[in-house]
Amino acid sequence: MEDSTLRHKHKMQRIKAARDEMMKTKTGEKGLVIVHTGPGKGKSSSGFGMVMRCIAHGMPCAVVQFIKGDRDTGEKSFLRDRFPTECRFFVSGEGFTWETQDRDRDIAAARNGWRIAKEQILDPEIRFVLLDEINIALRYDYLDLHEVIDFLVNEKPEMTHVCLTGRNAKPELIEIADLVTEMTLVKHPFRAGIKAQIGVEF
């Protein structure tokens, strides 16, 4: 064996040993509160990637979309048409908030979404709930932040995962979450005059 190949082998053996040792300490399981925030792409789509994983593993799941809803998104038709029993799909919002221009209607829609969300999270059948764009509803105070946090901390069944997406996640939500990812925008095709495209953005 060449020297460089042998060095690589030894380096990888050391990494594997350290990793195996580290993984031994990671034995717990719990239902996670997951937050995807930040201005970059991938907050909703990685939530839907987890929904795909749950369906694959036979874990019943639910999606509540808080703000989107005016556009026929791929994720909505995909899950509604093809997996109506594996994934319950609810839409509470009527487009982004600047589309409706009606605060009272937006608040009513958000509160209706939150009522559905609580039912789904409390349902013992359901293992994973995606609250898509709920951070927008929280940011505009359409929902009471403390009620949402209190529910997630004190009433969410222990093994149920809940994923909350949207920009500008409230610091108090990040504080009580188990897994938080900030999607950072490094480069966006809007700057080059490219519109939102089918398959990529919706």
Place this chain on the structure above:
Amino acid sequence: MEDSTLRHKHKMQRIKAARDEMMKTKTGEKGLVIVHTGPGKGKSSSGFGMVMRCIAHGMPCAVVQFIKGDRDTGEKSFLRDRFPTECRFFVSGEGFTWETQDRDRDIAAARNGWRIAKEQILDPEIRFVLLDEINIALRYDYLDLHEVIDFLVNEKPEMTHVCLTGRNAKPELIEIADLVTEMTLVKHPFRAGIKAQIGVEF
């Protein structure tokens, strides 16, 4: 109408007008080079979320997994079992690189993956190709960075989207990409002794 409700309405009207004006300038379409990098979660899963969207819209797509492969992931069984014609699924790697400890075998696997990737990208049927964890293969120089970049810039069909995932994306790749998101780790349950869990991580 109450004052605050009216103010909200006017504010949202202004946002909508500005946004509509901005969107008018975003009319172009092109096949994007998309990069998901950074230490946070969601790089692969948001790639799979886009695969879900493509399947929903009837856009044939392909996945090449460069490094993962030892574990029976949800995304693999989901796409292979349920969407064998809509999404072609290839695995080139044999687990994370520290699992194999054999540089020559890793290089051969990565190059085989890249050969398949090029075929899929060049196939006029295919609209979206996910090169999952290819950044790891590039980081370890298992693939020639300049060959990959040259292919993406000069040979990729104009309307085909290619999404490259994995930590430590090379700066030269970011330079030629259209859409780059850095997933930043804000909080991870490993720190609390929680292991990778089904549905969430695989």
